[in-house]
């Protein structure tokens with residue numbers, strides 16, 4: 001058994017256990033394997049272990065990895081961009097990724113919609129929310145998220161799927177839950193406001209350290225790197 005296979009099984013067990021503890025159906029939580037800094041060989045190991053959705057932070061690295069994995073494996077995987085997207089990288093994202101979870105400005109969303117190739121399905125998108133208000137952090141402020149969602153949802157080549165957040169590490173489970181619950185409340189408020197023609201279905205929150213708290217608070221997608229692929233030397 002490869003390390004990645006064993007790690008993936010452990011992460012799936014954590015997700016299942018957290019779902020049962022929260023009275024939730026494990027089918028309601030997807031696992032995104034965050035493969036940043038790891039090579040195509042690690043992705044292929046994870047694919048062999050049944051994993052199909054992968055997250056990349058660095059756009060150039062991600063684009064190269066997508067091509068390398070496609071050459072080895074074929075094309076039926078889903079790639080999520082989860083790192084900062086500057087204007088000069090929107091074309092690469094629009095042409096290569098299936099999802100982008102890290103959009104926090106209308107201008108970036110407009111460029112992604114304009115640049116999404118016609119032969120591909122709409123780019124699936126989550127808005128990144130700065131849920132704990134860290135001064136230097138990416139993400140739309142919670143009080144501005146509804147207005148941004150309303151505008152992004154109108155763009156023709158995008159499908160607004162939900163919200164994504166990366167809160168600061170919390171001291172304990174209850175503190176982590178409280179922060180994730182704020183994201184959950186915002187998600188519910190936007191859906192209930194009637195400003196979207198399609199309700200959002202994805203609440204992307206929880207990583208290696210806090211996936212149990214995120215699931216407790218209602219996460220539908222956890223993004224896990226370290227617990228699957230091991231520690232990273234940087235980033």
Ligand SMILES: *Cc1c(COP(=O)(O)O)cnc(C)c1O
Nearest residue numbers: 034057082207208223224225226
């Ligand atoms: C790196 C990263 C992750 C995964 O973090 P781990 O702690 O290694 O599980 C998830 N989401 C984002 C946005 C990341 O940058």
